[in-house]
Amino acid sequence: xxxxxxxxxxxxxxxxxxxxxxxxxxxxxxxxxxxxxxxxxxxxxxxxxxxxxxxxxxxxxxxxxxxxxxxxxxxxxxxxxxxxxxxxxxxxxxxxxxxxxxxxxxxxxxxxxxxxxxxxxxxxxxxxxxxxxxxxxxxxxxxxxxxxxxxxxxxxxxxxxxxxxxxxxxxxxxxxxxxxxxxx
Numbered sequence: 001x002x003x004x005x006x007x008x009x010x011x012x013x014x015x016x017x018x019x020x021x022x023x024x025x026x027x028x029x030x031x032x033x034x035x036x037x038x039x040x041x042x043x044x045x046x047x048x049x050x051x052x053x054x055x056x057x058x059x060x061x062x063x064x065x066x067x068x069x070x071x072x073x074x075x076x077x078x079x080x081x082x083x084x085x086x087x088x089x090x091x092x093x094x095x096x097x098x099x100x101x102x103x104x105x106x107x108x109x110x111x112x113x114x115x116x117x118x119x120x121x122x123x124x125x126x127x128x129x130x131x132x133x134x135x136x137x138x139x140x141x142x143x144x145x146x147x148x149x150x151x152x153x154x155x156x157x158x159x160x161x162x163x164x165x166x167x168x169x170x171x172x173x174x175x176x177x178x179x180x181x182x183x184x
Contacts, residue, residue, distance in 0.1 A: 002146050006071050007154040012176055013169045014060050015068045018043045018109050022119060022145075043109045056108020063098035064105070065177055066091030066139070069170050074141055074148035076166035082148050083140035091177060092137040096129045099139070 007017040021040040042055040049055030058064050066084055069091055074082035086092030098106060102118045110119040123146045127138040141148055153160045153169070160166055 001150060003150045003152065004071065004146060005152040005154060006068065008068070008169060009156055013155065013172050014045070014176075015058075015064055016045045018058075020110055022111065041109065041111045043105070056105070058105035058109060061105075062091060062094035062177065063103075065173055066095030068173055070095065070139060070141070071151050072153060072166050072170040072173070075151045075153045075160075076163040076170070078148050080141070080143040080148060083138050085136045085138050087136050088131070090137065091174075092139055093131050095124075095139050096126050096131075096137050099124055099126065100129060 002022045003020070005019040006015060007019075008014060009016045019040050019042050023039075042049075042052060043058055044050065044052050044055050045060060046057050047059070048057050050057075070082065070084040073084070076082075084092045084095060099120050102120070106120045107118050110123060112118055113122075123142055125140045125142050128135055129137065131137045141151075153166055155165075155169060160169070
């Protein structure tokens with residue numbers, strides 16, 4: 001089964017680590033069929049993997065903040081209805097733009113398929129992906145590949161399953177977002 005564990009820390013919560021397990025990510029790494037299902041990609045916050053040998057990395061950008069909001073919402077609702085919605089310069093636009101442009105951090109977090117394509121484009125569904133049409137930008141999980149029930153949240157070393165607590169972490173992240181900031 002595909003799974004994504006996201007780890008948060010801090011009084012003002014920020015994503016610090018991701019662990020993504022997906023058969024295609026393992027297959028791209030050259031693992032056999034049995035090993036492919038168990039393959040996991042680890043990415044940590046920072047400019048590089050640091051002490052985590054072989055780990056990818058990401059920075060705390062508006063796109064990563066948007067990803068965090070979407071995943072917290074999915075974990076809280078455990079529903080395919082979980083989505084990130086925004087207009088103008090928003091976390092939804094930042095994340096959608098990153099998915100379009102495939103920056104290195106997305107590959108570090110989600111990996112690539114056997115053909116070298118970033119899995120993020122398949123893991124997320126988008127509507128009005130770059131905000132070129134009137135109306136909201138919407139990003140949601142592709143439930144066939146990454147169901148909301150497969151998202152696990154760790155905060156300060158503890159697994160969090162309480163929907164209210166998950167949404168309070170999301171709310172604390174929303175308070176950190178600068179309305180003018182937009183970057184992949």
